[in-house]
Amino acid sequence: MRLQYKLINVEHTLQLAMEDSICPLEWRYGSNEMRKLFSREEILKTRIQVEIALLKALSKYGLVKEEDIQKVEKASLTIRPEEVDELESKIGHDVMAMVVLMAERSGDAGRYIHFGATSYDIVDTAYALIFRDAIRLVKKKVIEILEIMISLAIKYKDLVMVGRTHGQHALPITLGFKITNYIYEFSRSLERLNEVERRIVKGKMAGAVGTMAAWGNIGLEIEENVMKILGLRPHEISTQVAPRDAFAELTSDLSILASQCDRFALEVRELMRPEINEINEGVEGRVGSSTMPQKENPVTSEKIGGLAKVLRSLVVASLENIPLWHERDLTNSSSERIIISHEFLIIDEILDSMINLLRNLRINFENIEKNLNLTKGQIMAESLMINLTLKGMKRHEAHQYVNKLTSKVRQTGKTLLEVCLEDSLILSYFSKQELENILNPKNYLGSYDKLIERTISYAKGIIKGSEI
Template sequence: AKIRHDIMAVVTALSEVCGPSGAYVHLGATSNDITDSATALQLKDALKLINQHLNDLEVVLMELSEANKHVLLIGRTHGQHAIPMTLGFKFVVWLRETSRHIQRLEECTDRVVVGKMSGAVGTQAGLGPNAMKVQHLTMSRLGIMAADVSTQIVQRDRYAELICLFAIIASSLDKFAIEIRELQRPEIGELAEPFASATQVGSSTMPHKKNPILCERVCGLAKILRSLTIPALENVPTWHERDITQSSAERFILPEACILLE
């Protein structure tokens, strides 16, 4: 609290317990060598989990496509009846969209999960003649790649790309949920959320209601996730080699985006 600097508080505490070696704690490094690399580790774990769940969704949609390949329903354009199609075909459309998201996430991961050990402005001047080796050893120990080039920070186009991708994935889930909601209308009744009739209550005043609350939650959370793209994009510009306007926003939007999508 007295230092009013998160990294220097840790550095001071470590230095005090390391004896004479404490003089070498954080030597040549800068705060974002620590925080950006830590963010990469957190994102690595988060993206692994999100990727697994997208793969699970892909499997479910594949099974639904096969199971419903002969189930007829009416196709609709402009909200009006068009021509007949199959429910399996509708699921195939969702399946391929999900597959594209898996591919996008895998490609994006290589650009996002990167750390740095390059010092105050990215030149590694404070790390001496073996600076590149120090960075390589550090990132190898952490199990992440080093950014090919950085200033005091890893460039924020990387995080902006990730959150924009999250927003696209959320928009697809929003689309799937809207379709289920529309087809759950009593006058249509072609799809529906699971409803535990023995225990679940749809309304406090209308006992006949079976509201699509899960899909409605998906649609609502997708709106919030899409809104996070604005601060993510506004974090790309920075004064010279770095200012602090990014960090206050990132401490909210990065974990929030991961939680919302998950």
């Protein structure tokens, strides 16, 4: 009966928590794995972990006994976020509230808790530990996206389709070539994440203004021992806080990644329009409209676009946190409580949505072929111009002449090949067979296959060098 009561009580608590939720990141967006990293319980646990690492470092100098550390560890397990909140409401400082609770529950064993440290030694070092796990989770998902894209690029390497610039038919490309451009962009984001990880996953244990004054001449040794215990490298120097440039760099890098996802999602949205209909989201069984039964909406792509807007908006606030007064002020604190958790949960949802989108893409081969011929061969105008130039015509004159031919295509409704076969000047340069070859989209793809291979090789190298 007691177990049953506890289960009912837990379910009731969860229900109340859901009813009290305000931010969609609490229940709608982001994976449970990422949400846990930024939960209040995990942040408290990680901050306590840093405090205990400091005690262990102090124990090497005879200030703290091993049995005292064990008592502190045991006592700290009983501290709940709500208790920290309650004490903070009285004393006005969240880290001090945690420290007081640790010390009071540890008795005499807790006399050296937080000795020589300042609040942001604990906060920023805890962030470093959380960032390490969060960035690697992001990288893991980026790698999954890259692997799916590589598979699609290889599969559709030779599927010829319309290449578009300014929304207009430009030159033929292949679907594999299109996807490979995204492979390159996403691999560059993976590079950026690898780089920012080296700059932001660093601990800070240097006291009130960064000089380590409270530890006398053993400050560097204290720092070294704390970082060794936590598996971190230290910042070379700091003020009261770790430099905020890396925080802004992280927000910027995540926003770039979100924007790349947004670009791919926008591609899908455009190519899913009924008048184009080359690529579609897999939407079987999904309701597109509450009133229009026929609708198949690109809602996954649109969600990616919407969330990317929010993430990009966080960049300015993160940049604003770089200029702090002197050795620090508190203007970064409140905004970072929003920015840091939100940027990771938003990018997490975007990446999960990208994976879902890629795994369920539908390719409409018939429409790809139809659209390739939609402009009746005008997509091959550059090929004709280049070949005229190679035959001896000046390039600018060839451009002007082919422009007139494409105008005739639009006026008459004939194909460019038909117009060329009726043009005496063109026939003085080329035979019918030569024109058929010149105006065949499959013959005007340049070095697409080598470019695909080169880019995939590049991406695989970045993946191999990424620590997850």
